[in-house]
Amino acid sequence: MLRYVVRRLLLLVPILLGVSVLIFFWIRLLPGSPAESLLGERATPELVAAYKERYGLDEPIYQQYWKYLQSIADFDFGVSVATHRKVTEEIKDRFPATVELAVAAMLFATLFGLPLGFIAAKKYGGVIDHASLFISLIGISVPIFFLAIILKYVFAVRLGWLPSVGRIDVTIEAEHPTNFYVLDAILTRDWATLWDAIKHLILPAIALGSIPLAILARITRASVLDVQNEDYVRTARAKGLPPMTVDRRHVLRNAMLPISTIIGLQVGLLLSGAVLTETVFAWPGMGSWLRDAIFNRDYPVLQGGILFLAFVFVMVNLVVDISYAFINPRIRYS
Amino acid sequence: MGRAAVKFVLLLSAAVMALGVAGATEKGGTLVFAGAADPTYLDPAIVSDGESFRVAQQIFEGLVDLKPGRSDIRPMLAKSWKTSKDGKTWTFQLQRGVKFHDGTPFNAAAVCANFNRWYNFSGPFQDASATYYYQAIFYGFKRNEVSTLSKPLYNSCRAKGKYTAIVKLNKRNGPFIMALALPAFAMQSPTAMAKYGANNAEIRNGTFYPTGDYAFKHPTGTGPMKFSEWTVGQRVVLVKNKQYWGKAQYAKSVDRLIIRPISNNTARLQALQNQELNIADLLAPQDVGTVQGNSRLKVFNRPSFNVAYVTINSAKAPTNNILVRRAIAHGLDRQSVVRAFYAGRAQVAHEFMPPSLFGWAKDVQKYPYNPERAKSLLRQAGLSLPVEIEFWYPTGVTRPYMPDPKRNFEAFSASLEQSGFKVIAKSAPWRPDYVKEVNQGTAGNLNLIGWSGDYGDPDNFLGTFFQEYNPQFGFRSAKITNLLNRAEQETVVAKRAKLYQEANREIMKFLPGVPYAHTKPAIGAEKRIRNFVPAVTGSDDLFPVEFGGQ
Numbered sequence: 037m038l039r040y041v042v043r044r045l046l047l048l049v050p051i052l053l054g055v056s057v058l059i060f061f062w063i064r065l066l067p068g069s070p071a072e073s074l075l076g077e078r079a080t081p082e083l084v085a086a087y088k089e090r091y092g093l094d095e096p097i098y099q100q101y102w103k104y105l106q107s108i109a110d111f112d113f114g115v116s117v118a119t120h121r122k123v124t125e126e127i128k129d130r131f132p133a134t135v136e137l138a139v140a141a142m143l144f145a146t147l148f149g150l151p152l153g154f155i156a157a158k159k160y161g162g163v164i165d166h167a168s169l170f171i172s173l174i175g176i177s178v179p180i181f182f183l184a185i186i187l188k189y190v191f192a193v194r195l196g197w198l199p200s201v202g203r204i205d206v207t208i209e210a211e212h213p214t215n216f217y218v219l220d221a222i223l224t225r226d227w228a229t230l231w232d233a234i235k236h237l238i239l240p241a242i243a244l245g246s247i248p249l250a251i252l253a254r255i256t257r258a259s260v261l262d263v264q265n266e267d268y269v270r271t272a273r274a275k276g277l278p279p280m281t282v283d284r285r286h287v288l289r290n291a292m293l294p295i296s297t298i299i300g301l302q303v304g305l306l307l308s309g310a311v312l313t314e315t316v317f318a319w320p321g322m323g324s325w326l327r328d329a330i331f332n333r334d335y336p337v338l339q340g341g342i343l344f345l346a347f348v349f350v351m352v353n354l355v356v357d358i359s360y361a362f363i364n365p366r367i368r369y370s
Numbered sequence: 371m372g373r374a375a376v377k378f379v380l381l382l383s384a385a386v387m388a389l390g391v392a393g394a395t396e397k398g399g400t401l402v403f404a405g406a407a408d409p410t411y412l413d414p415a416i417v418s419d420g421e422s423f424r425v426a427q428q429i430f431e432g433l434v435d436l437k438p439g440r441s442d443i444r445p446m447l448a449k450s451w452k453t454s455k456d457g458k459t460w461t462f463q464l465q466r467g468v469k470f471h472d473g474t475p476f477n478a479a480a481v482c483a484n485f486n487r488w489y490n491f492s493g494p495f496q497d498a499s500a501t502y503y504y505q506a507i508f509y510g511f512k513r514n515e516v517s518t519l520s521k522p523l524y525n526s527c528r529a530k531g532k533y534t535a536i537v538k539l540n541k542r543n544g545p546f547i548m549a550l551a552l553p554a555f556a557m558q559s560p561t562a563m564a565k566y567g568a569n570n571a572e573i574r575n576g577t578f579y580p581t582g583d584y585a586f587k588h589p590t591g592t593g594p595m596k597f598s599e600w601t602v603g604q605r606v607v608l609v610k611n612k613q614y615w616g617k618a619q620y621a622k623s624v625d626r627l628i629i630r631p632i633s634n635n636t637a638r639l640q641a642l643q644n645q646e647l648n649i650a651d652l653l654a655p656q657d658v659g660t661v662q663g664n665s666r667l668k669v670f671n672r673p674s675f676n677v678a679y680v681t682i683n684s685a686k687a688p689t690n691n692i693l694v695r696r697a698i699a700h701g702l703d704r705q706s707v708v709r710a711f712y713a714g715r716a717q718v719a720h721e722f723m724p725p726s727l728f729g730w731a732k733d734v735q736k737y738p739y740n741p742e743r744a745k746s747l748l749r750q751a752g753l754s755l756p757v758e759i760e761f762w763y764p765t766g767v768t769r770p771y772m773p774d775p776k777r778n779f780e781a782f783s784a785s786l787e788q789s790g791f792k793v794i795a796k797s798a799p800w801r802p803d804y805v806k807e808v809n810q811g812t813a814g815n816l817n818l819i820g821w822s823g824d825y826g827d828p829d830n831f832l833g834t835f836f837q838e839y840n841p842q843f844g845f846r847s848a849k850i851t852n853l854l855n856r857a858e859q860e861t862v863v864a865k866r867a868k869l870y871q872e873a874n875r876e877i878m879k880f881l882p883g884v885p886y887a888h889t890k891p892a893i894g895a896e897k898r899i900r901n902f903v904p905a906v907t908g909s910d911d912l913f914p915v916e917f918g919g920q
Contacts (some may be wrong), residue, residue, distance in 0.1 A: 061763065107575070120410055122579070129602055147811045185636065192644045201641045206605045206628050207400050295427030318632040318641070320603030331766075 038356075044354050055346040056108065056339070060101050065339050072128055104339065113340030118332040123340035126325065130342075132215035133203060134321035138306035139235045141245035147314070149249040153256025154288075159262065175250030184316040186241035191239060192211065198239055200319035205232050213274065240317040244310045248302040255275070255298050259291040266290070293360060300356030304349040380853050385615040398610075399917045402647040403910075404638050408631045411580060412589035413568055414553040415488060416495065420908040423553040424627055427909040428608050430556030430591030433462055433481070438903040438911060439673055439827030441726050443551050447476060448535075448591065457542030458525075464533040465507075470559035470613045478529030483560035485527040485537060487569065494571040500578040503554035507545065521606055526711070542859040548827035551871045553909055562590035565871035589772040594620055594913040595627055595697065601618045610913075623901065629912075641892050642667065649899060649915075651908075653892040655713035655773055661894040668897050674717070674724045674888040675769045675906035677831065678771035678820035680782065681808065681883045685844025689759065689815040695881040698759075698816065699737035701744040701789030704886040707781045711774055719885035721874045723831035724823070726906065728863060729870025730815060734878040744789035756792035759812030762807070767800035770891050771820035778818055811841030819844040820887075823907060827869040829858055836877060843882040850876050 107114060113123035155170035163170050192200035203217055204210065210229040211222045218237070221230035263269060272282045311323035322341065330339035407421045414426035445451075448462040468476040488504050489512050495501055496515050510522040523546070525538040526659035539546065549555065563569065567582020580586070589597050594616070595608035608627040614620065617880060630647065630912065632638040635654045642650040653661060653669065661667045688694045708716045721734050748757055763779035772778060778799075783793040796814055798804040807813040824830050829837075837854040839846055850873060857869035893904055901914040 112574075115577040117577050119408065119602075120577060120579055126602075126681060133603075143507075174666040188637075188640055193640050199646055200644045201603065201632055201637050201646060202630070205646075206402060206630050212601075308709075315634050316637055318634065318637045324633070336577065 041354070044357070048350055048369050051236070051350055052343060052346060055102075056105070056343055059339050059342045060104060061097070063096065063333070063335055064100075072089070081199055087327070109355070113343075114336030116329075116337045117334045119336070120303065120327065122321065124305065124339070127322075127341065127344055130320055130322050130325050132217075133319060134307060134310075134314075134323065136203070136218060136237065137240055137244060137310065137319060137321060138269050138303060140241035141306055141310075142248060142303055143185050144241045144245035145248035145252050145302070146299065150256050151250030152249075153253040153258075154260055156257045157260035159292065160345040165257075168257065172250040172253050175253075177248065179312075180230070181245065181312040181316055182244055183246055184313055187239045187243055199236050200239070202234050203319065204229070205236075208232060240310075240319055243316070244306065244313045248306070250296060251302065252295065256291065256295055258295050260287060263291045294361055296356055300352055300359075302353045307345065307348050309354065380842060380880075386617050386892065391913075395685040397622045397916075398612065399629060399786070400626040401649070401912060401915050401917075402628045402630060403649045403912055404630050404632045404647045405643060405651045406631065406633050406638075409600075409606065409629075411585035412600065412606075413558070413580065413585035414589075415504070415558070416571075416578070416580065416585065418499075420454050421631070423609075423907070423909045424912075425606050426553035426556060426589070426591075427593075427905075428595040428627060429589050429593045429597055430553060430558060431593050432477060432550050432556045433464075433554070434551050436826055436905060436907065436909075441673075441906050442728070442824070443826060445546060446467040447481075447557055451547070453861050455863070457859070458539045460537045462535045462537070464535060465615065465720075466533055468592050469591055470562065470591045471611060472559050472562050472877070474559055475532075475591065476557060476592050477532045478535040479532075480557060480560055481535035481537075482527035482529050484555075484557050485524065487560075487563070488555075489522065489524050491569075491702060494573045494578050497568070497573070499579045500571070503549070503552055506824075507549045507552075507555075542861055544858055544860050544863075545825075545827040545829040545833070547861075548829075549825050554827050554905070556591060559590035560696060562588055594623075598626075598657055603631065604885045606724070620914055623914050624912075624916070625720050627912050638814070639894065640679065642896075647910075649893060649895040651893055652770075655715055655892070656767075657894070658713060658892050660713065660726050661892075666897060667894055668899075670893040670895055670904050671715075672891040672893060672904040672908070673726055673906045674890050675726065676771040676820060676822040676889060677719050677722055677724060677885050678769075678778075678887040678889070679719070679883045679885040680721060681813070681817045681819060681842055682881060683811060683813075683815050683817075683842075684882060685811060685841075688751070688753060688757055689753050690844075692886035693747045693879065694753070694757065696737065697732045697744040697747040697751075697789065698786070698791070699881055699884045700740045701786045701791060702737075702782050702886065703739040704884070705739060706785070707778055708887050710781065712887060715892060716887040716889040719888045721878055722835060722883070722885050723828050723870075726889045727823070727826065727828050727831070727858070727873065729828040729832075731871035731874040734875050737808055737884070739785065740790040741785070744791075748790045749853045755790040756787070757790060757794045758794060759786070760794045760796055761786070762798065762804070762813040763819035764798045764800040764804040764818065765797050767804075769820060770822055771887060771889050772818060773889075775818050782818075796854065803834045806843055810897070811844050813842075825907065831856075832870060833858060836873075836882065845880070845882055847876070847880055850880065875902045 070348065115122055116126060152168045152171065156165040161163050181296060183363055191198045199205065208229055210221065210223050210226055213223065214220055217233040218230065236275065269286050270290045272286050311327045314321045314324040322345065325337065326341050329341065387887055404420050405424060409422035409425045410417045410419055412431060414423060417423065421499060430684040431446050433446060434443040435446040437444045439587065447465055449465050450459055453460055462481065464478060464481065470476055480537050491501055491511055492513065492515060496511060496519065500504060505519065506622045508523045511518040511519065512522065517615060521540065523539050523541065523543055525540045528535055528536045531607060548691060563584055566588040568584035570582040586600065594611050594614045596611045598609045600606045607631045610625045632641060635652065638650045639653065639657050639660065641647050653676055658669055658835045663682035682689050682695050683699060684690050704718050708718050720736055721730065723730060745755060748755055761774045761779065761783060767775065767777065783795065798807060807819050808819050821831060836850055853869055853873040857866050857873065860866045860869060895902065898918045900916040900918045904910055
């Protein structure tokens with residue numbers, strides 16, 4: 037197992053190198069440069085040319101890439117063209133917000149999606165099965181931003197039950213040692229802030245988790261249907277084991293393999309930032325940050341932010357792969 | 371009779387008390403204001419965006435300031451000023467008893483320290499994105515390191531005693547005093563700037579980056595609010611300056627001010643509706659009715675301080691012909707566009723600056739929509755109809771002066787085609803292509819663009835567009851240049867006003883473009899907000915706000 041993990045970690049290097057090449061050259065294919073974004077309506081041709089000359093944007097591309105690689109080796113992702121803050125600082129501020137939202141969304145999707153899919157499989161062909169199909173279709177079909185706006189309008193604006201924007205009530209004074217607001221509130225035993233942070237998570241988590249919920253429900257249903265017709269399950273039933281024990285020890289355990297893969301992939305996708313959800317809920321995460329960076333031709337943010345997310349995605353998948361060995365001890369990595 | 375009288379008195383007292391409570395303001399409290407973005411930094415000398423200036427407006431003060439809701443200036447840290455006969459020397463008499471937030475005194479030495487700081491900016495600070503406003507007003511630094519910079523306007527500053535600061539310029543300059551109202555030229559504590567490295571910066575990956583703490587954590591001014599905290603992407607927190615030199619007038623105003631960024635218009639509106647904030651900037655025209663229909667909310671109007679216009683490129687055929695330009699002016703149905711696409715929040719523009727600015731002329735040549743007149747002018751020019759023209763508009767953008775560029779374009783195109791033209795439509799994304807093409811004069815014969823004022827001087831409009839050769843418009847006019855140069859060098863406001871009026875008349879005779887709208891941006895707020903007067907430039911004074919009853 038250790039050798040497997042080390043091998044996967046070493047693979048990170050060529051993967052990230054490949055990603056860096058792709059990002060570096062892709063964003064330079066986009067028309068325009070940071071100069072026009074920085075200077076806006078005041079971007080006269082002379083100022084743009086002076087800017088490009090001053091900051092090496094007119095150098096040969098391989099030279100620009102080499103400088104970029106050298107700065108990456110120093111863990112220096114540069115400074116954002118738009119906000120003028122260090123990219124590493126922006127990541128430190130925004131990534132916890134993204135993680136918190138992604139975890140909340142996956143928790144919602146898993147807590148409701150898994151039981152829904154499981155029950156649908158157990159009641160195959162029945163009303164619950166058809167209802168779960170219907171819910172899944174809605175989850176997949178309704179655009180996230182539309183769902184987000186409806187949720188906000190009903191539960192925030194009309195009913196006033198929940199907040200509509202942000203991670204926390206801005207008038208609250210609270211400490212944020214880790215920048216994970218829920219965790220911080222627990223660590224500082226600030227229960228009022230904890231409840232406020234959770235309230236702010238509910239609507240965006242539901243909006244963001246709607247698609248993973250739909251996917252997980254369907255995958256769980258398919259996986260459980262598949263497994264429960266296996267010989268070893270029929271044998272277990274034939275031996276007289278209680279149905280719940282059969283489901284827990286044999287059906288779910290084996291059904292979890294593809295489900296955990298999907299969960300891992302979904303978490304990876306959510307960690308790359310939920311642009312629309314973050315925009316609608318003014319959630320200061322990675323998604324809206326990267327979207328703005330594209331419009332601003334913010335090269336340092338795009339290069340640093342996407343590279344960081346590629347690293348996160350690879351690590352998440354590694355964790356998922358390792359989890360297989362725990363879910364099914366027969367799986368051994370060498 | 372006795373009982374009736376007692377009842378009457380009791381009823382009357384109750385009525386008076388009820389009225390008193392309804393009109394009474396609460397003391398203090400926390401005001402939450404939502405803008406569209408975070409500030410860039412908290413050092414106003416090195417920023418040029420409206421969100422940074424809004425925060426700076428609460429913390430800092432300049433020698434002068436704009437009058438609330440207007441574009442003319444009033445004394446602030448300078449209680450009076452005068453110029454020498456040659457217009458180059460400005461003597462400022464300063465307010466006494468003013469302290470910076472760190473307890474150090476505001477005086478003439480501090481004024482000179484600030485002017486000299488800007489003048490001596492070097493290295494990364496000479497980047498246009500860092501010191502845009504300094505470069506726009508003062509042209510250059512003590513030692514210019516960038517080829518696009520010119521000889522500096524600023525010469526020197528001398529402190530005469532504690533409360534007299536004498537600023538010398540290298541030439542006469544009228545906009546100088548008006549521009550000092552910009553937050554970029556606010557007075558900052560020299561002690562705090564030195565202590566927290568305000569002059570430390572570098573260029574990283576081509577981007578200006580302050581390396582000291584000052585611009586992020588220690589902005590220190592003389593203003594009614596002090597900096598408390600900035601959580602990027604979430605909030606800037608300011609608290610009342612209890613030692614403020616003018617505190618008597620703000621005894622009941624808010625104790626704490628939170629400015630938060632919400633970039634999405636709908637999200638900002640919904641947060642206002644949901645009582646998560648008290649004031650929301652940049653209310654979209656289509657949302658004005660929603661706010662007005664809410665019993666808890668009301669709309670504030672920001673005074674008009676922008677202009678939307680159609681550029682006419684005089685360097686390209688056929689728009690290099692004055693008769694064709696006049697035909698275009700008569701062929702643009704501006705009234706219909708303003709009525710249809712601005713939700714009643716704009717007026718038709720007839721010149722390149724808003725009516726609120728001095729120098730606006732009511733007697734410029736007007737060009738009412740008249741398709742037949744347009745056709746007649748084209749025939750007079752010897753052209754056969756329809757005359758082809760290339761007309762550009764931007765995509766992927768909404769501007770305060772142009773909420774929906776495509777609809778403006780479609781309406782203008784239709785009216786031009788009724789007027790003897792054949793429009794060849796072109797579009798480009800606002801960033802990065804459109805603005806670049808417009809600025810370099812390659813965006814066709816006509817294009818849609820505009821300008822929002824930065825400070826209360828016509829130079830910020832007319833000087834920016836027409837004082838020097840501008841490829842966007844593609845013309846040279848010695849008469850217009852001469853008028854604008856003289857207006858810039860004149861220091862008496864009344865004389866400057868006359869010169870700008872004449873310039874406006876000349877410009878509208880020459881027709882380098884057709885202005886069509888001045889808009890009134892809308893702000894949504896709770897009805898209980900008192901003492902809020904939106905600023906023309908967007909740098910609102912939030913510190914006087916009080917909370918009243920509904």
